[in-house]
Amino acid sequence: xxxxxxxxxxxxxxxxxxxxxxxxxxxxxxxxxxxxxxxxxxxxxxxxxxxxxxxxxxxxxxxxxxxxxxxxxxxxxxxxxxxxxxxxxxxxxxxxxxxxxxxxxxxxxxxxxxxxxxxxxxxxxxxxxxxxxxxxxxxxxxxxxxxxxxxxxxxxxxxxxxxxxxxxxxxxxxxxxxxxxxxxxxxxxxxxxxxxxxxxxxxxxxxxxxxxxxxxxxxxxxxxxxxxxxxxxxxxxxxxxxxxxxxxxxxxxxxxxxxxxxxxxxxxxxxxxxxxxxxxxxxxxxxx
Amino acid sequence: xxxxxxxxxxxxxxxxxxxxxxxxxxxxxxxxxxxxxxxxxxxxxxxxxxxxxxxxxxxxxxxxxxxxxxxxxxxxxxxxxxxxxxxxxxxxxxxxxxxxxxxxxxxxxxxxxxxxxxxxxxxxxxxxxxxxxxxxxxxxxxxxxxxxxxxxxxxxxxxxxxxxxxxxxxxxxxxxxxxxxxxxxxxxxxxxxxxxxxxxxxxxxxxxxxxxxxxxxxxxxxxxxxxxxxxxxxxxxxxxxxxxxxxxxxxxxxxxxxxxxxxxxxxxxxxxxxxxxxxxxxxxxxx
Numbered sequence: 001x002x003x004x005x006x007x008x009x010x011x012x013x014x015x016x017x018x019x020x021x022x023x024x025x026x027x028x029x030x031x032x033x034x035x036x037x038x039x040x041x042x043x044x045x046x047x048x049x050x051x052x053x054x055x056x057x058x059x060x061x062x063x064x065x066x067x068x069x070x071x072x073x074x075x076x077x078x079x080x081x082x083x084x085x086x087x088x089x090x091x092x093x094x095x096x097x098x099x100x101x102x103x104x105x106x107x108x109x110x111x112x113x114x115x116x117x118x119x120x121x122x123x124x125x126x127x128x129x130x131x132x133x134x135x136x137x138x139x140x141x142x143x144x145x146x147x148x149x150x151x152x153x154x155x156x157x158x159x160x161x162x163x164x165x166x167x168x169x170x171x172x173x174x175x176x177x178x179x180x181x182x183x184x185x186x187x188x189x190x191x192x193x194x195x196x197x198x199x200x201x202x203x204x205x206x207x208x209x210x211x212x213x214x215x216x217x218x219x220x221x222x223x224x225x226x227x228x229x230x231x232x233x234x235x236x237x238x239x240x241x242x243x244x245x246x247x248x249x250x251x252x253x254x255x256x257x258x259x260x261x262x263x264x265x266x267x268x269x270x271x272x273x274x275x276x277x278x279x280x281x282x283x284x285x286x287x288x
Numbered sequence: 289x290x291x292x293x294x295x296x297x298x299x300x301x302x303x304x305x306x307x308x309x310x311x312x313x314x315x316x317x318x319x320x321x322x323x324x325x326x327x328x329x330x331x332x333x334x335x336x337x338x339x340x341x342x343x344x345x346x347x348x349x350x351x352x353x354x355x356x357x358x359x360x361x362x363x364x365x366x367x368x369x370x371x372x373x374x375x376x377x378x379x380x381x382x383x384x385x386x387x388x389x390x391x392x393x394x395x396x397x398x399x400x401x402x403x404x405x406x407x408x409x410x411x412x413x414x415x416x417x418x419x420x421x422x423x424x425x426x427x428x429x430x431x432x433x434x435x436x437x438x439x440x441x442x443x444x445x446x447x448x449x450x451x452x453x454x455x456x457x458x459x460x461x462x463x464x465x466x467x468x469x470x471x472x473x474x475x476x477x478x479x480x481x482x483x484x485x486x487x488x489x490x491x492x493x494x495x496x497x498x499x500x501x502x503x504x505x506x507x508x509x510x511x512x513x514x515x516x517x518x519x520x521x522x523x524x525x526x527x528x529x530x531x532x533x534x535x536x537x538x539x540x541x542x543x544x545x546x547x548x549x550x551x552x553x554x555x556x557x558x559x560x561x562x563x564x565x566x567x568x569x570x571x572x573x574x575x
Contacts, residue, residue: 008296015303022307026314033318037325191436195496195510202486212482212508214499221499223482 062224062246062261064281069220069250070288084283087140090183091252094140095283098276102143109182110135133188140181142280144273147174148264150241151233159207159228175243175264177273179280184256197256198223198249205245221249235266252286259284348511348533348548350568352500355507355537362574374574376413376467377539381570384563388418395466402457403449408476415465417567419560422458423551425528426520429453433514434495454520459530459551461560463567466545473543481508484543485536510534528552537573546571 076086076093085105086093097103152171156163165171184197192200195214198221202209205225213222227243234241241264248259261277362372362379371380371390383390396406398414429443438446446455468484478484482501485508489496501508512532519526528551535546548564 011300012296012303015300019303019307022310026310029314029318030321033321037321040325191434193495193497195499198499199486199489199496202482203490206483206486206490207477207479209482209486210480211503212485212499212501213503214501214508216500216502 062278062281064220064222064248069248069284069286071285073287076285076287085140086287087183088287090138091255091287092181092183092257093283093285093287094179094181095142095280097142098272098279100145100272101276102145104139104141104143107139107141108135109137109139112139112180134184137185137188138183140183141178143176143178144276146269147176148234148241148266149174150229153231153233153238155231157228157230160230175241176262177264177277178262179277180260180262181284182258182260184258186251186254186256189256192256194219194221194249194251194256197258198247201247201249201258219251223247223249241265246281248281248284250284250286252288257284257286348565348568350509350535352502352505352507352509355535355571355573356539356575357572359574362572370570372574377542377574378465378467378544379570379572379574380415380417380465381567383417384566386420386557386559387563388416391416391418398464409468409472412469412472413467415467416462418460418462419563420461422460423521423528424456424458425516426454426456426523427516427518428455430518432517435515435517459528460549461551461564462549463564464545464547464549465571466547468543468545470538470541470543478543481506481536481538481543484538484545485510485534488534488536488545506538508536510536533568535568535571539573539575544571544573 071093073088076088079086079093081096083096084093085096085103087105150173152163152165152168152173154165156165184192189197198212198214202212202223202225205223205227208226208228209223210226211222211224214220223246225245225247227245229241229243232239232241244263244265246261248257248261250257250259259281261281263274263277357379359374362374365372365379369382371382373379380390393414393416394410395412395414396410398416399406427446429438431438447453450457466488468478473479473484476487478487485501489510495514496510496512498511499509510533512534514530514532515527516530517527519528521528531550531552533548535544535548537544537546546568548568550561550564
């Protein structure tokens with residue numbers, strides 16, 4: 001009798017232990033499924049925001065996290081001023097220059113034109129805006145101090161179009177790896193929407209446009225273009241050179257921001273130049 | 289003894305049953321979580337993009353997940369409802385009541401209707417469906433677009449096309465499909481879908497306020513609105529809003545541009561808008 005009771009008690013204990021095991025298995029499975037699900041959702045959301053655009057035939061892909069382009073005034077105030085330049089009056093944040101780079105913070109749009117014979121910033125290609133209210137719009141620029149010097153010669157082409165060397169003030173131009181930010185007051189550009197600016201910049205690069213990205217849930221436009229120089233003299237040898245350009249178009253309440261990254265691949269150039277450009281674009285923020 | 293054993297056996301069986309029920313529930317919940325995540329993924333992929341006009345009046349919805357379909361799927365569609373062109377690899381909804389028959393033109397013929405002489409890609413195909421009668425708009429050098437004066441270049445172009453002002457130009461609510469062979473496009477310097485988008489908007493005066501172009505996708509969407517001020521309609525001073533949606537898509541051999549133009553006018557049935565929504569919804573590229 002006692003033995004039977006003990007066996008019954010024992011079988012009950014076994015069943016309870018089994019049940020506990022089952023409950024643990026169920027809970028574990030559920031928690032695992034939830035973790036897996038949440039991770040997948042997070043990954044999808046991150047991928048949707050993280051734009052990574054490579055130049056064709058190049059290894060480099062410039063990445064911008066469109067989710068993080070906007071920050072609050074309070075967040076901007078918390079940023080480390082040794083790493084970031086907070087331009088509160090113009091509503092944006094940019095990186096401080098790394099070693100080997102120069103920051104120009106007192107330029108205007110007109111200044112870009114004044115140096116167009118020595119360096120071509122694609123922003124100045126908005127040629128219809130010369131001698132308008134755009135002239136006084138502020139420009140901030142981070143420029144790598146060592147340019148690639150290019151000499152146009154007979155037979156040189158720019159995006160497939162022959163260059164007439166006799167029409168150049170100086171056949172030798174210096175091309176820089178740089179990031180240029182044009183801050184355009186909306187009231188000074190009443191004919192433009194953000195999309196118009198992006199399309200305008202794209203129109204000026206027709207023949208070399210590789211990507212335009214504008215996600216449905218994003219207020220930003222990202223473009224990538226190539227600018228091909230063929231049969232030019234660079235670093236004392238006849239060569240072809242492809243300038244890679246990216247542009248991020250963003251806006252705040254009062255301003256449009258055209259953030260333009262230009263990369264000049266050059267032999268013997270440190271890979272750090274590319275890494276610096278990536279970090280500059282990653283650091284750009286609009287203060288909302 | 290038997291009486292004593294039974295309750296214990298029942299209790300043990302019940303415990304086992306609870307375990308089984310929990311396991312089943314766990315499995316079902318796990319499946320539910322997995323399903324929800326999958327649905328979320330599919331929803332992201334088959335994104336229904338709703339693009340409103342700048343005034344917020346009309347919102348065109350485009351299901352970007354269903355733009356492309358296979359030849360088998362196209363062949364299974366009802367030819368009474370759909371115009372299926374296997375050679376040019378697209379599907380259009382056939383014209384609804386009140387709309388013109390589906391017209392097939394060349395680009396040169398299409399442009400010639402507005403006095404524009406075609407210069408490049410003139411033999412490329414244009415398909416068109418128009419609603420009823422056009423609104424004839426009378427404009428001149430004082431006309432404004434989106435509150436701004438028209439540029440001198442555009443005014444000079446208008447004079448070249450239509451002679452001295454005032455200019456009378458008909459505007460339709462319509463759907464236009466342009467198809468460009470990629471070989472032809474490449475010959476005029478268009479190497480990819482972004483460049484087709486840029487070429488198509490280069491000469492278009494408009495206030496583009498929305499663009500959707502997802503990374504690595506084979507489509508793009510643009511929305512523009514133009515408010516024409518200082519015009520005359522039927523001899524009376526007026527203003528008019530033109531809403532314009534452009535859907536760009538591509539396959540290996542061709543680019544497709546579907547343009548939806550909607551003219552707001554008093555007395556026009558809301559059905560016109562619904563019909564345009566149907567045309568864009570049912571457009572397909574056959575891959």
